[in-house]
Amino acid sequence: MVDYDKIKELALESGFTHIGDLDADLIELRTEVRDMCAENKCKSYGKNWSCPPGCGTLSECEDKIRKFKKGLILQTTGELEDSFDFEAMTEINEAHGKAIADFAKKIGGIYPEAMVLGAGACTICKECTYPDEPCRFPDKMIASMEAYGIVVSDICSANNIPYYYGPNTLTYVGCVLID
Template sequence: MLKDKIITAINEVGFDEYQEITSAEIIFADAVFASCKANTCGNYGQNYSCPPLSGDMDENKARFLKYDHAIILNKIMFLGEYYEQMETSTLAVLALLDQLRDKLENEPVMIAGPGGCNLCAECSAKTGEDCRFPDERRYSLEGSGMDIVTMSRKLGMTYNGGDKKVGFFMMVLY
């Protein structure tokens, strides 16, 4: 069964928490989607998996809601004083996500995570070229308008881990 394969892969890779939901329980918020315009991460208009290049809110919702089920994953990472380990922690989380993708590469799933697509060293959106791997594009939860903070709290998952720790959220849809 696909769900069992996904959960086995999640446990093998080493995520700290996961919760199963239906895709109907995914919370989308216009405010989250609109916050991308502030471009705090630098990906707005620079990455095909981020707004506005990823489409409008309806297109982003449709991309996720075509699946019936989802599993929200969390990896709790130490960020240090003043978030000095944010980049290191983010890279570690993305490496875990790559391991999960490898384990599920032949399965009919979509995996989304924090930040924009990182498949290429530099997104071809920056040079105005077409996406090199449109079928493998990695979408951002927040960049797609998901209110992962509200969802994680509603599900009792760790968002703020205390002692300079924070949860990094990802999602497997199937």
Template sequence: MAMTNDHSISEFIETTDGCRIIRKAPTPSVTKDDILRFRKLCEDNLCGNYRTSWTCPPYCGTMDECMDKINSYRYADILVRDFQGYDIENEKEMEEMMDSFRSECRNIKCKLIEKGADVLALADGPCRYCGENCSVKIDKECPSPDKQLPSVSGYGVDMERYIRSLGESFGFSKDRITLYGIFLFK
């Protein structure tokens, strides 16, 4: 079977109500100012994940490394999933929903790698592949770097600006949340 450099997440997703794919979007535009702004939010640790995951700041790479990595990719497929009926103020419910979405993104990434894709997948929040027991906490290398799912914020991606630049609406409401997984391809 001949390998192609034209990959898509569409073969691994059953689009249903609340799920769609934005195919072959331009890669996100990331500046040092973006990364500084988001990393400042990370350092403020409002989400409680600063210094707790290899995929969040300060361990996800330097500003230059993150910018260079994103800029080395040609296009992106974006998984857009709407979640209805979740209470944005219910922290446990939100965490479960986000963990489920990150797991879906990770599974897609692994299937793409199996097919020969050179893919960088980004999602909201920390990786959580190892649950709360990320090896960064005990100063050990990541045992599963191929399963890592870096944080969009750590890479300085302004999701609102990015999604709107694609002609899409962006926003949250009390009972509807939209999550995005970015899959960057070479």
């Protein structure tokens, strides 16, 4: 039986600011999110095994997600001076990435089958091998919620977890699927 209280403690130790229960049946994988990826505003589309199209079709991603019933939503919230505070936005994004990487190591040691999704492309290697060579660390690679077609605000509200924590705050979202 999965000890979710213990896992929540580990997640807090990794640096997340908010953690909530995730009902995997409420996860919707939407082609519209994939369409936004294809616009390549983040410049990662077609450049990383963790991003579309390298991370697989939406149907392949759905097959992976539907193996699970429960998990946790993992959030990192930070404060901005104003809506143009790009330095703080970068810092919050980096803090979330570090928390995801740290937590993925911990959870992988306890539940090797657990699946962690973060925000943005995998950054384990300085340069991703995509598409010329296979991924160097397929067991460690962390794809993003968006790559799996998930609208992060929707999955938070479906699970009764806030996504908005007030004016001049920014929240990055990840999740772990465990059982």
